[in-house]
Amino acid sequence: MVHEIETKKDQAKLSEVLDPGKSGRSKIVRRPEPRQVGLLARADSSTIKLPRALRGHRSFLRILRRCVTDKGYMESIFKIRDNVLRSTLNTRQNHGLVIALSGVRGSEGTSMLSLLLSLSLGANQHQKVAFLDGLFDEERFEVLSQIFGLGRNEAAAVETGAGQLWGCFSADQPNTCFLKSEHVRNGFDFFSHKRLRDFLDDLRQQYDFTIVDMPPLLKESSNIFLAPQADQLYLVSSSRKTKLSDFERCLEVVEQQDTEVSGVILNRHRAPLWSRIFWKDYFR
Numbered sequence: 400m401v402h403e404i405e406t407k408k409d410q411a412k413l414s415e416v417l418d419p420g421k422s423g424r425s426k427i428v429r430r431p432e433p434r435q436v437g438l439l440a441r442a443d444s445s446t447i448k449l450p451r452a453l454r455g456h457r458s459f460l461r462i463l464r465r466c467v468t469d470k471g472y473m474e475s476i477f478k479i480r481d482n483v484l485r486s487t488l489n490t491r492q493n494h495g496l497v498i499a500l501s502g503v504r505g506s507e508g509t510s511m512l513s514l515l516l517s518l519s520l521g522a523n524q525h526q527k528v529a530f531l532d533g534l535f536d537e538e539r540f541e542v543l544s545q546i547f548g549l550g551r552n553e554a555a556a557v558e559t560g561a562g563q564l565w566g567c568f569s570a571d572q573p574n575t576c577f578l579k580s581e582h583v584r585n586g587f588d589f590f591s592h593k594r595l596r597d598f599l600d601d602l603r604q605q606y607d608f609t610i611v612d613m614p615p616l617l618k619e620s621s622n623i624f625l626a627p628q629a630d631q632l633y634l635v636s637s638s639r640k641t642k643l644s645d646f647e648r649c650l651e652v653v654e655q656q657d658t659e660v661s662g663v664i665l666n667r668h669r670a671p672l673w674s675r676i677f678w679k680d681y682f683r
Contacts, residue, residue, distance in 0.1 A: 437518065437521065437522050437571055437572035437575075438518045438521070438547050438569060438571055438572045438575060439467055439473075439515075439518050439519070439522065440571075441546070441547055441548070441569070441571050442463050442464065442467045442518070442546060442547070443464060443467045443468055447460065447545070447546055449542065449545055450545065453538065453541060453542055453545065455538075456538065456539065456542045459539070459542060460542070460546065462511060463511065463514075463546070466511060466515060467515075473515075473519075476512070476515045476516060476519050477519060479512075479516060479662075479664065480516060480519045480520055482662070483496075483498065483516070483520070483608070483631070484520075486631070486661075494600075494603040494604060495527075495602065495603045495604070495605070495606045495607045495608055495609060496603070496607070496608055496609070496630040496631060497599050497602060497603060497609045497611065497628070497629045497630050497631075498516075498608060498609065498610050498611065498629065498630065498631045498632075498633070498661075499533075499611045499613050499622075499625055499626065499629040499631070499632050499633070500512060500513045500516070500610070500611070500612060500613060500632075500633045500635055500664070501613040501614070501615065501616045501622055501626075501632070501633070501634060501635065502614075502615040502616065502634075502635045502636075502637075503615055503616060503617055503634070503635075503636055503641050503645050503646060503649055504615050504617050504618055504641075504645060505615040505618060506637065506640070507615075507635045507636055507637040507640075507641065507666055508635065508637065508666045509612060509613070509615075509635040510532075510534075510539075510612050512635055512664060512666065513530070513610050513611070513612035514530065514543075514612070516610055517529075517530040517575060517608075517610040518572070518575065520575075520607075520608050520610070521572050521574055521575030522572070524574055525574075526574060526607045526608065527574050527576070527605065527606045527607050527608075528574065528575045528576065528606060528607065528608045528609075528610070529566075529575075529576045529577075529578055529602060529605070529606040529608070529609040529610070530575070530576070530577050530578065530609075530610050530612070531564075531578045531609065531610070531611045531612065532578075532612050533586045533589075533590070533611050533612050533613040533614055533621065533625070534585075534586060534612070534614055535580060535583050535584060535585060535586060535589065540577070540579050543577060544567065544577075547569045547571070547572075547577075548569050548570070548571070549567040549568065549569050549577055550567060550568060550569070550570075551565050551566070551567050551579075552565075552566050552567065552568050552576075557578065557598065557601055557602065557605070563580070563581075563582075564578045564579065564580050565578070565579050565580070565581070566578060566579075567579055576606065585621075586613070586614055586619060586621035587619070587620060587621040589621070590621045590622075590624040590625045591621065591624050595624060595625070595628060596628060599628050599629075611625065611629065613625060616634070616649045616652060616653075617645060617648060617649060617652070622652075623652070623656055626653060626656050626658050627656045627657060627658045629658075631661040631662075632653065632658060632659070632660055632661050633660070633661055633662045633663070633664055634646070634649055634650075634653075634660055634662075634663050634664070635663075635664045635666055636663065636664070636665055636666065637665075637666050638665055638666065
């Protein structure tokens with residue numbers, strides 16, 4: 400299954416739909432803008448300011464705001480969320496899912512997609528969602544703490560063979576947990592541990608969905624440990640940037656681990672305007 404994520408510029412035409420009036424003529428009707436809730440609404444706030452020590456990450460904050468306010472982009476995120484939820488209806492299980500997202504060589508926007516997918520799943524207060532940064536970037540986690548007002552909850556700690564992960568929550572969306580480690584410095588040491596299976600089983604028991612933002616598949620070897628253990632694996636590629644040969648190599652690596660790709664996310668996709676009339680199902 401391929402999910403195509405378009406940019407705001409290409410979605411501008413989608414905000415206008417033709418509505419035939421009584422006179423037989425068509426008029427332009429604008430769709431109402433979606434109202435964000437929970438942490439998605441907090442990310443859209445213009446009052447958030449990063450401290451001086453984190454000013455190097457201001458571009459991340461700008462990109463996050465741009466994505467959250469981009470109607471077309473968020474509609475694509477919600478479609479991916481709905482497909483994830485739909486996949487759970489076809490299986491009978493009493494535990495949660497571990498979902499891994501990985502890029503090809505980097506700069507495909509995997510981290511932003513993983514974050515927004517976690518927030519959109521957590522917008523449903525009846526679901527417990529966890530987000531884990533597979534790169535274990537401490538500064539990036541501190542940026543998320545500043546943006547979402549995260550506070551540590553020791554009761555949500557998860558024991559792993561490579562150390563302990565703390566659960567951090569926000570009062571705006573307490574059912575969404577951001578997992579943080581104070582000892583792990585890289586994903587290879589964490590995911591190569593022999594107790595990885597036990598750790599993932601604990602996450603399945605505590606959360607309905609655990610979203611893992613993994614490093615690029617062709618750049619980091621830590622993916623070969625998590626991919627076979629994850630319940631779903633999504634590959635993220637960038638339109639007009641990711642080479643077909645690299646993508647085929649990713650599929651080979653996944654097959655060598657005796658696992659399957661659950662879906663492909665084509666990020667920054669630009670569909671031609673004529674596709675609104677012709678081949679709609681193909682570009683949907």
